Amino acid sequence: MIVAFLAGVVVALLIQRVGITRFDRVVGFGLLEDFEAPKTVLVAVGVSSILFLLEFQLGWAVLNVKPLIVAGVVGGGILFGAGMAVLGYCPGTMPMALGEGSLDAGAGMAGGLLAGLAFTEAYPRLAPLLGPDLGDVNLYARSVGATWGWVSLFSVACLAAAFLLDRPRPISPSPDSRAAI
Amino acid sequence: MRSGWPRRWLWTGIALGLLNVAVANVHLAGRPIGASTGYPWAAAVLAGLRDSLYFREIDVAGAWELLFLAGGFVGGLLGAFVTRSFRLRTVPALWERTRGPGGGRRLAWAFAGGFVLVLGARLAGGCSSGHVLSGGMQLAASSLLFAVFVLLSFVVTARWFYGGAR
Numbered sequence: 001m002i003v004a005f006l007a008g009v010v011v012a013l014l015i016q017r018v019g020i021t022r023f024d025r026v027v028g029f030g031l032l033e034d035f036e037a038p039k040t041v042l043v044a045v046g047v048s049s050i051l052f053l054l055e056f057q058l059g060w061a062v063l064n065v066k067p068l069i070v071a072g073v074v075g076g077g078i079l080f081g082a083g084m085a086v087l088g089y090c091p092g093t094m095p096m097a098l099g100e101g102s103l104d105a106g107a108g109m110a111g112g113l114l115a116g117l118a119f120t121e122a123y124p125r126l127a128p129l130l131g132p133d134l135g136d137v138n139l140y141a142r143s144v145g146a147t148w149g150w151v152s153l154f155s156v157a158c159l160a161a162a163f164l165l166d167r168p169r170p171i172s173p174s175p176d177s178r179a180a181i
Numbered sequence: 182m183r184s185g186w187p188r189r190w191l192w193t194g195i196a197l198g199l200l201n202v203a204v205a206n207v208h209l210a211g212r213p214i215g216a217s218t219g220y221p222w223a224a225a226v227l228a229g230l231r232d233s234l235y236f237r238e239i240d241v242a243g244a245w246e247l248l249f250l251a252g253g254f255v256g257g258l259l260g261a262f263v264t265r266s267f268r269l270r271t272v273p274a275l276w277e278r279t280r281g282p283g284g285g286r287r288l289a290w291a292f293a294g295g296f297v298l299v300l301g302a303r304l305a306g307g308c309s310s311g312h313v314l315s316g317g318m319q320l321a322a323s324s325l326l327f328a329v330f331v332l333l334s335f336v337v338t339a340r341w342f343y344g345g346a347r
Contacts, residue, residue: 005255007200008252008253008254009253011252012257013256017189017193018189018190024275027339030335031340043195045314047194047202052202060206061207064315064319066306066311067306073304073306073330074330075301076304077326077329081332081333083301084294084298085343087294088273088276091216091302092308092309094295095251097257102273103270103271103288104273107291108294111291111292111299112217112295113224114224115297116221116225117228120224120225121230124234124235166188
């Protein structure tokens, strides 16, 4: 359990450096003007996906895949995106932002606690409506070789996307034809 | 010519990815990072709902994630003090430009936003941490689908909510 606490401390110190704990950076992404947050996340997923596969193959980690409960994932994703746009933080960054002195993140946490309570109360009636449950599926292939190929492709795509986003703003018209490569 | 030196996003992303792989190791946590289950866990404990169906399902994960949130608060505080950037603030600059300077209005919207955000995370079974970072790491189908719908809704809502006043 101490790992959870320390992971929280380290994640806060890390993403603070990129400003992901700040409203302006998150909403700047929502307005497609600031891509520091998605670049960081894409690199994290690109690096971790290939290393996790190695770790998993060595037996040092187990898969912990969330079930594909279609209506819940789609509906929840839509609500989550709307909430993140208005709030400017996500569940993990709210306490980090509050620690930095952003009091609005504290108000968001109060809202989040109320939502947690409402969901807990509604869960017995709500759960059957979230399906269909397609199970804990991930995109690993049957054969080890194909899985390595597929995960490598995914990893490279994430990293490439991050570097593509690291270009001068697409909004400002630029005659730089080299950017077309 | 490239902007972004020292490319903090790159080194931070690498460190974040390494950390999540390390945390998932069976000798450490044996599970990847997640955050949003901490909210219903804390709410159920505060409201005395430990007997509820949902609490029994999230008991272990929720306690872990609440500690992650607590660590996040301490890390945020620590980093802000070390870099001398701690400052009590209520209305972010971009919000003030687009939605006005009212602190009460900002707090009310933040409360509503936090409610919708965590409700969405619980319906989907994860958030930016558990679904996007950790699910993405494992190429989970649910997490990739979640990421697509979050992105669409996030961009559309941001444009509608802040775009008009700019």
